[in-house]
Amino acid sequence: GAVVSQHPSRVICKSGTSVKIECRSLDFQATTMFWYRQFPKQSLMLMATSNEGSKATYEQGVEKDKFLINHASLTLSTLTVTSAHPEDSSFYICSARFSSGNPEFFGPGTRLTVL
Amino acid sequence: GDSVTQMEGPVTLSEEAFLTINCTYTATGYPSLFWYVQYPGEGLQLLLKATKADDKGSNKGFEATYRKETTSFHLEKGSVQVSDSAVYFCAMDSGNTGKLIFGQGTTLQVKP
Numbered sequence: 001g002a003v004v005s006q007h008p009s010r011v012i013c014k015s016g017t018s019v020k021i022e023c024r025s026l027d028f029q030a031t032t033m034f035w036y037r038q039f040p041k042q043s044l045m046l047m048a049t050s051n052e053g054s055k056a057t058y059e060q061g062v063e064k065d066k067f068l069i070n071h072a073s074l075t076l077s078t079l080t081v082t083s084a085h086p087e088d089s090s091f092y093i094c095s096a097r098f099s100s101g102n103p104e105f106f107g108p109g110t111r112l113t114v115l
Numbered sequence: 116g117d118s119v120t121q122m123e124g125p126v127t128l129s130e131e132a133f134l135t136i137n138c139t140y141t142a143t144g145y146p147s148l149f150w151y152v153q154y155p156g157e158g159l160q161l162l163l164k165a166t167k168a169d170d171k172g173s174n175k176g177f178e179a180t181y182r183k184e185t186t187s188f189h190l191e192k193g194s195v196q197v198s199d200s201a202v203y204f205c206a207m208d209s210g211n212t213g214k215l216i217f218g219q220g221t222t223l224q225v226k227p
C-alpha cells in the first residue's frame with residue numbers, strides 16, 4: 001500500500017518559536033496533500049489542502065500566516081507553525097492523494113507540545 | 116450540508132464478540148465511503164472502502180456495505196480480537212470538494 005511519512009513524530013518547543021513538520025509520500029506522487037489537526041479524543045479537523053506548485057487552500061478559521069504550508073514537490077509538503085503558543089499543542093496529521101477519486105493515505109502524525 | 120454521523124463510543128466488547136459500528140451519511144451527490152482505523156499514538160490507516168451503492172468493502176475480517184437506500188455504511192466484524200482495540204472513523208469523499216468528511220470516531224475496546 002501507499003506509504004506516507006511524517007517527520008518529526010514528536011516535537012517539544014518553547015513558546016514563540018517556529019516548528020516545521022514534513023510530510024512525504026514515499027512510493028507515489030501526491031498531487032494533493034492535506035493537513036489535519038486532531039485534539040484529544042476528537043475527530044480530525046481539516047486545516048488546509050495543498051496542491052503541488054500552488055498555494056494552499058485554508059479552511060475557514062485557520063490562520064494562513066500562522067500555519068505556513070509549502071508543497072514544493074509531488075512527494076513533499078511542509079507545515080510550519082510560526083510563533084507557536086501552548087494552544088497550538090496538538091496532533092498534526094498529513095495525508096496524500098494521488099488524484100481526485102482515490103483514497104487519502106495518512107501519515108503517522110506529529111505530536112507538537114509547546115511549552 | 117454533507118456530513119457523517121457515527122455511533123457514540125466507547126464500545127466495549129469481549130474477545131470473539133460480534134462488532135457493529137453504525138455510520139450514516141448525508142450527501143448531495145454520490146460519495147465514496149471509507150472506514151479508517153487509528154491505533155493509539157498513530158495516524159489513520161485505511162481499513163476499507165466502497166465507491167458505489169451495494170459495494171462491499173472488506174479487509175482483515177472487517178466489512179461494510181454501501182447502502183444507498185438507508186444512507187449507511189455500518190462496519191462489522193464477526194469475531195473481534197484485543198488487537199482490534201482502536202478508534203474507528205467513518206468518512207466520505209465529497210465529490211464536489213474532493214475533501215474527506217469524517218465522523219466523530221468510535222473507540223473500540225476489546226477485553227480478553
